[in-house]
Amino acid sequence: MPEWLIERGIGEIRSVLVQDGEIVEARIELDGSPRAGSVLAGRLASVGTGGRNAVARDAENREYLLPRGAGGATEGSALNIEVTREAIPGAEPWKRPLARITDEQPRPAIAPAGNQLPFPSPRDELAALGWNDLLEEARSGIVRFAGGELRISPTPAMTLIDVDGLMPPDELAERGASAAAEATRRLDIGGSIGIDLPTAGSKAARQSAGARIDDALPQPFERTVVNGFGFVQIVRPRHRASLVELAQDRANFEARALLRHAAMDAPGAKRLVAHPALIAALEACSGWLDELSRQIGGAVELRADPSLPIAGGYAEKL
Missing domain, CATH: 2.40.50 (OB fold (Dihydrolipoamide Acetyltransferase, E2P))
Structure with a gap:
């Protein structure tokens, strides 16, 4: 049975829907503003x-x-x-x-019923399920599947998903449609979504690609037919930023990821070493550092290293 797992981290709440040992749906809800449904x-x-x-x-x-x-x-x-x-x-x-x-009275948003994961914890349940790979999909916009890959690009108007690969066009259109629908759900992509499939050679293949989307993506959503150029548009409810959109705010996205890594590591005082932009994001949110200090039971220091990529931060013991 599918099960929601919820982890209340530093600066964000991470929720994943797990089915057959895999993350099929994920969301990140940021602290500091009312959530959808409040x-x-x-x-x-x-x-x-x-x-x-x-x-x-x-x-x-x-x-x-x-x-x-x-x-x-x-x-x-x-x-x-x-x-x-x-x-x-x-x-x-x-x-x-x-x-x-x-007409309802003020209340917080109703959270999905699920298993609250301890945080921090000696065992990283989310990492075991592929959380780190999911973050890499969000930051790169690249999702690989057997025989091809997706390239996901958020724009002000819609999220665009390009499907590419080396299989025959009809087969790639069908597999790509399934992969795009699954990634849409997994990365919490809502609103208007455009999927650019390979140009299929037959109407039957285009219809089959559309059916693949219908099978992989739960309601509610609406979609167009797959046109002769392989383009199909989907519209889903959009309650929050997708993981791909959150990753566009690179410094804060990577700062929260680094805090999670440091909290899940062995307890004790730590120094966080990271790109200067990421260090600036951490300094701007001193409450995050105070919370990390409480969780690890020790002081937290920061050191900027311009040679590191923005996603290359790490924690070292003091």
Whole structure:
């Protein structure tokens, strides 16, 4: 039976859905902002235009865009909102999280029921399931499968997935469609997704490729047919940044990964050695370092090394 495993780390919560010993779905939820599904008390800051795109602020003065409008509420009035999409870090920091007006009372988001993993722990359950490989897929955007590979590129408009390989086009289109759908789920990719498959030589092959997507990707989603050029578009609910989008914020993404590695290592004082950009990210979040110090039972020092790649940080004993 599929089972959710949840690990509350430093700066983030990591959740994976495991089936037959493999991660089939994963998500990273960042600390510091309300999660999708949270209901917050707030006030209406703007009624928007034409009954759409109103703006609300919560008690922390964070702004939320209400695409469906304010439903007749007046500016300055108190209301409750449900967060439908968290803030998306990256190239468009001006984009606000999304919400809708609700009659529900304020409450936190309902977390998936699952097994809470101890953190830190002598046994790294997530690594044993392939967590580190998953992070590498997110940071590189490259996902390999038997006979080919995917190249995943997030853009402001949609996430694009290019399928390439050396198999005959019809077979590659079918295998690539399955691999793209599985990666979409595994890397928590939502919103508009474009998959560029090889140009299949027959309508039957294109239909089979579409059926592969339907089999591999759970509802809810909508998709177009695979057109004659091999392109198919999928639209899924988008509640948070995908792992690929989070990895675009390289310094913070790698900083949290390094903190996880250091926490899971042997206890005791440590020095974190990393690229200067990563060290700057850690210095900007002193609470992360304080938490790591408590978890390992010792002091934490930082040392910048410009010769290291951004993902090449490591922890050494003091």
